[in-house]
Amino acid sequence: xxxxxxxxxxxxxxxxxxxxxxxxxxxxxxxxxxxIGQALPSLAPLVIVLLNSDxxxxxxxxxxxxxxxxxxxxxxxxYWFFQYQLGDNxxxxxxxxxxxQHRVINFDRIQNININQPIYFRPFKLxxxxxETAGSKGGEGDLAGIGQPMAEDIRDQILQRQSQIxxxxxxxxxxxxxxAASTDTESTDEPIATASTGDLIxxxxxxxxxxxxxxxxxxxxxxIEEIINYFFSKAELAAMTEALGGNLIGSIIIVVIMxxxxxxxxxxxxxxxxxxxxxxxxxxxxxxxxxxxxxxxxTQEESLNLSKIQAIARQSNFIGHWLGRENLILRQAGxxxxxxxxxxxxxVVPARIAxxxxxxxxxxxxxxxEQIETHPINRRYIFxxxxxxLILPVLLISAPFVIQQHFWVxxxxxxxxxxxxxxxxxxxxxxxxxxxxxxxxxxxxxxxKQVLFxxxxxxxxxxxxxxxxxxxxxxxxxxYLASGKMRIPYMPIEHARQWFDQIYAKIETDSRPWF
Amino acid sequence: xxTFTNTQITVDxxxxxxxxxxxxxxxxxxxxxxxxxxxxxxIPLIPLSLILxxxxxxxxxxxxxxxxxxxxxxxxxxxxxxxxxxYAFREHDILFQQGLFWQKTTAVAFNRIQHIxxxxxxxxxxxxxxxxxxxxxxxxSVDLKIPGLPEDDAQRIRALILDKINQNPNQDxxxxxxxxxxxxxxxxx
Numbered sequence: 043x044x045x046x047x048x049x050x051x052x053x054x055x056x057x058x059x060x061x062x063x064x065x066x067x068x069x070x071x072x073x074x075x076x077x078i079g080q081a082l083p084s085l086a087p088l089v090i091v092l093l094n095s096d097x098x099x100x101x102x103x104x105x106x107x108x109x110x111x112x113x114x115x116x117x118x119x120x121y122w123f124f125q126y127q128l129g130d131n132x133x134x135x136x137x138x139x140x141x142x143q144h145r146v147i148n149f150d151r152i153q154n155i156n157i158n159q160p161i162y163f164r165p166f167k168l169x170x171x172x173x174e175t176a177g178s179k180g181g182e183g184d185l186a187g188i189g190q191p192m193a194e195d196i197r198d199q200i201l202q203r204q205s206q207i208x209x210x211x212x213x214x215x216x217x218x219x220x221x222a223a224s225t226d227t228e229s230t231d232e233p234i235a236t237a238s239t240g241d242l243i244x245x246x247x248x249x250x251x252x253x254x255x256x257x258x259x260x261x262x263x264x265x266i267e268e269i270i271n272y273f274f275s276k277a278e279l280a281a282m283t284e285a286l287g288g289n290l291i292g293s294i295i296i297v298v299i300m301x302x303x304x305x306x307x308x309x310x311x312x313x314x315x316x317x318x319x320x321x322x323x324x325x326x327x328x329x330x331x332x333x334x335x336x337x338x339x340x341t342q343e344e345s346l347n348l349s350k351i352q353a354i355a356r357q358s359n360f361i362g363h364w365l366g367r368e369n370l371i372l373r374q375a376g377x378x379x380x381x382x383x384x385x386x387x388x389x390v391v392p393a394r395i396a397x398x399x400x401x402x403x404x405x406x407x408x409x410x411x412e413q414i415e416t417h418p419i420n421r422r423y424i425f426x427x428x429x430x431x432l433i434l435p436v437l438l439i440s441a442p443f444v445i446q447q448h449f450w451v452x453x454x455x456x457x458x459x460x461x462x463x464x465x466x467x468x469x470x471x472x473x474x475x476x477x478x479x480x481x482x483x484x485x486x487x488x489x490x491k492q493v494l495f496x497x498x499x500x501x502x503x504x505x506x507x508x509x510x511x512x513x514x515x516x517x518x519x520x521x522y523l524a525s526g527k528m529r530i531p532y533m534p535i536e537h538a539r540q541w542f543d544q545i546y547a548k549i550e551t552d553s554r555p556w557f
Numbered sequence: 558x559x560t561f562t563n564t565q566i567t568v569d570x571x572x573x574x575x576x577x578x579x580x581x582x583x584x585x586x587x588x589x590x591x592x593x594x595x596x597x598x599x600i601p602l603i604p605l606s607l608i609l610x611x612x613x614x615x616x617x618x619x620x621x622x623x624x625x626x627x628x629x630x631x632x633x634x635x636x637x638x639x640x641x642x643x644y645a646f647r648e649h650d651i652l653f654q655q656g657l658f659w660q661k662t663t664a665v666a667f668n669r670i671q672h673i674x675x676x677x678x679x680x681x682x683x684x685x686x687x688x689x690x691x692x693x694x695x696x697x698s699v700d701l702k703i704p705g706l707p708e709d710d711a712q713r714i715r716a717l718i719l720d721k722i723n724q725n726p727n728q729d730x731x732x733x734x735x736x737x738x739x740x741x742x743x744x745x746x
Contacts (some may be wrong), residue, residue: 150661251711280731314600327718341649375694441723456609463721466711498694500662501669501694501695501700502663502665502666502669502695502696502701503663503664503691504661504662504663505574505661505662505663506656506659506660506661506662507656507659507661508658508661509658509659510658512660520694521696522693522695524695527695527696539573539574542574542662543571543572543574546572546574546649546650546664546666547571549666549668549669550649550650550666550667550668553668556669556694557694
């Protein structure tokens with residue numbers, strides 16, 4: 043193995059290349075991150091030694107200097123031992139200081155190829171080329187610290203190679219059907235979607251990621267009193283309660299204000315996150331490849347081959363609904379069940395108005411029908427949902443109380459009645475429809491979600507029937523795509539069978555690759 | 558390679574799942590499956606009854622009654638559950654049906670198969686049965702499993718399907734390493 047990046051090896055071998063020395067900064071961050079994530083808890087004994095020693099300042103300085111040196115040396119070594127080689131069909135990577143790793147990534151195995159630019163690479167015009175394969179956990183195939191033009195070159199080369207392979211596959215197979223998908227796509231550098239800061243604020247508000255955060259914080263809600271006490275003294279609190287109307291009402295108002303401010307804070311975080319990630323959003327389509335470029339501090343460039351889109355979802359929560367915006371999510375094949383990974387496999391086009399979404403879908407699926415006739419699901423869905431999610435749990439939980447004659451618990455029996463309108467709304471919004479080529483599933487109750495997918499992308503379908511459904515000639519159809527599963531509950535059994543038969547006829551006769 | 562045809566089909570011509578003739582699992586397998594029930598119903602019942610008797614002071618007679626009622630019921634159910642499992646092979650896919658009360662029908666198209674596992678648990682091995690597991694890219698676990706196939710049949714079916722997959726020129730798809738199934742479980746579900 044040659045060690046200098048400028049030395050050209052014999053004519054047969056292509057030279058091994060090194061990253062830019064600035065890459066060691068990337069490794070420094072990476073090591074620090076890994077360190078915080080993994081090694082920090084095991085440092086507790088050291089801290090105890092530190093606290094028990096006489097010369098706290100001296101030992102602390104020594105420890106700090108020691109760590110810093112260790113980190114710097116380790117990132118320099120990581121940089122030094124990282125070499126890559128670009129072939130016609132694959133990229134080879136050698137890395138590892140003690141544990142050597144030799145990796146060969148075949149171009150046709152690459153699932154995603156993105157270009158990211160952290161802020162510390164910006165002055166040097168360097169980028170990270172992120173190469174993801176279906177099985178990779180992340181980071182293994184990153185070329186951190188190569189020139190931007192070069193990264194773009196490599197990416198284009200890989201994408202070109204991939205489309206060559208694809209073209210030969212298509213040639214061997216069904217060309218009548220495939221031309222429909224590939225002809226009409228424009229190839230300009232004009233963005234097909236952009237987003238202003240205003241749009242991004244709207245995206246931040248209408249993005250459901252926020253509620254995931256909320257669920258995360260749910261365990262803290264019972265402790266809300268402690269949290270309040272932490273921030274305010276008893277006297278202050280008493281004064282506030284007094285000012286707000288005293289006693290119970292005052293306390294309730296304080297709690298409501300607290301919850302509202304947590305909510306607002308999260309909205310703010312969500313909006314900031316959205317701007318951080320999607321600032322200067324530009325979506326372009328070249329040949330068959332979508333490219334998304336955005337980012338406030340770290341610029342990210344993400345590309346996606348059109349043939350890898352498994353489904354397109356238009357979705358919005360109630361805030362988005364109210365703002366008249368929805369988000370377009372291009373779903374890709376997700377490796378495994380890992381939630382985090384799933385989320386990374388989503389390609390988001392933020393804050394579209396309905397016409398923009400339609401236009402974009404038109405560009406991505408040129409052959410998709412403008413109108414798909416949809417059907418409602420059966421009304422019994424309401425009863426079943428109420429029964430399983432509310433009536434049974436409420437009855438079970440309340441039973442011991444009622445037996446002990448605490449009849450006030452029975453007021454909870456009103457819960458299903460109160461929730462009825464919501465469930466009924468969900469039922470009304472649940473619709474499904476298909477044409478020869480596409481399937482469409484709509485759902486949602488305070489927001490909306492509409493998933494459009496080409497039938498040939500389906501991996502598997504399941505018809506299931508409970509005893510009740512069987513009596514009523516109903517069934518639930520579950521459709522598995524490489525990007526996840528979707529359900530159509532309580533549809534007539536004939537429809538379920540029609541979908542099932544048509545899906546399998548489609549995937550068995552259509553030879554376009556799903557991947 | 559045969560020439561590719563793609564004649565248009567009307568809805569009536571689409572092969573219908575409702576007209577497929579399914580094959581039952583091997584009758585002997587339904588009995589082997591009962592041995593499974595001993596492991597999964599009877600054995601867990603023993604510590605449970607101990608808890609009931611010692612912990613909550615429930616009279617022995619009730620616990621015995623529980624056994625007398627539950628165990629035969631479990632046997633009957635599991636026998637008929639095994640009986641209700643049926644499979645069918647078509648030209649381009651495998652179909653599988655299961656469920657006594659909650660019924661399920663699914664299929665895996667040959668050109669969506671990522672890989673096939675042939676497994677046998679200790680009991681299956683004793684009676685020379687195998688299970689075939691089919692994996693697609695649409696999910697992280699087994700997509701379709703045919704249990705209780707006589708060893709030879711399982712081998713033959715697998716070879717046949719692999720052959721069919723290899724005939725198809727478009728099967729040049731990346732093997733998704735992350736979708737590998739877990740190690741063969743030593744028992745049926």
